[in-house]
Amino acid sequence: MIKKFVKQALQEDVGRGDLFYLVGSNKKADAKIISKDKGILAGVVYAKALCKVENIDIKFHIKDGEPVEYGDIIATLKGKSKRILMCERTILNLLQHASGIATNTNLYVDLVKDFSVKLLDTRKTRPHLRIFEKYAVRCGGGNNHRMGLDDCLMLKDTHIKTIENLEEFLKSARFKLPYTSKIEIECEDVKFAKYAMSCGADMIMCDNMTIEDIKEVVAFRNKNFSYVLIEASGNVVKDNIREYANTGVDAISSGSLIHHAIWLDLSMKII
Numbered sequence: 001m002i003k004k005f006v007k008q009a010l011q012e013d014v015g016r017g018d019l020f021y022l023v024g025s026n027k028k029a030d031a032k033i034i035s036k037d038k039g040i041l042a043g044v045v046y047a048k049a050l051c052k053v054e055n056i057d058i059k060f061h062i063k064d065g066e067p068v069e070y071g072d073i074i075a076t077l078k079g080k081s082k083r084i085l086m087c088e089r090t091i092l093n094l095l096q097h098a099s100g101i102a103t104n105t106n107l108y109v110d111l112v113k114d115f116s117v118k119l120l121d122t123r124k125t126r127p128h129l130r131i132f133e134k135y136a137v138r139c140g141g142g143n144n145h146r147m148g149l150d151d152c153l154m155l156k157d158t159h160i161k162t163i164e165n166l167e168e169f170l171k172s173a174r175f176k177l178p179y180t181s182k183i184e185i186e187c188e189d190v191k192f193a194k195y196a197m198s199c200g201a202d203m204i205m206c207d208n209m210t211i212e213d214i215k216e217v218v219a220f221r222n223k224n225f226s227y228v229l230i231e232a233s234g235n236v237v238k239d240n241i242r243e244y245a246n247t248g249v250d251a252i253s254s255g256s257l258i259h260h261a262i263w264l265d266l267s268m269k270i271i
Helices: 002-014 044-053 081-111 130-139 166-176 190-199 211-224 241-245
Strands: 028-035 057-060 073-080 118-120 153-155 183-187 203-207 229-233 251-253 266-270
Touching (some): 002 081, 028 081, 044 057, 044 073, 081 118, 081 241, 081 266, 166 183, 166 190, 190 211, 211 241, 241 251
Parallel strands (some): 183 203, 203 229
Antiparallel strands (some): 028 266, 057 073
16 A cells, blocks of 8 residues: 555656656766754655665665654665656655654644543545555554544534434444444533433544533543543644643544644755
């Protein structure tokens, strides 16, 4: 899957053919990738896969998930100059994009390291990049939520509008779903969260609730449904994530891990 992805990424850039191939020399060349930024590196496995496909020898000096500082030599490359130059932008795009997400995620992880809570991403990913972006979240120390609609049955507010009787619906769903499938219900207030637990939800998402309301949901869970997992979500940012972590929830999800990430500044030089 990674091999197919990187080949498609390169093809997007090459188009009908790299015009430098028509006019440039194709001598042996050495290159290096340098960090012009500070953060967490990610994208190594993808860059390696692309280089393998294109017969470029690449050696990374920093691993996925490890910190990088300004001026660090991240990797050195050897190969035919035309191939290195053709792949330059795609290699950097893979590393910069993934490292930006990993770095952003790591900032969130660091903020909640004192709490027993998992930091989750969401399905708010760019089309065709979900696996890649969620991999970057893991490199930054975060955890993945659902990879897709087939992972877990999540009933959001839009789903709830189509359900007449939640309790009966969940009974039917239990019969039809695989035995290992979990059911999570999005709740916008305390009353509905309590009701959803009583109907048989495995997980409750406290969506856009106040801190005090989430604490009330957690207290109710602890007293009556200790096996239910509680997730906080909605407008979670760096400035308030510790408040959410302090409510006693099991997990916090935030789309901003991915869609608010800024690419790391990396550069390739021929040496």
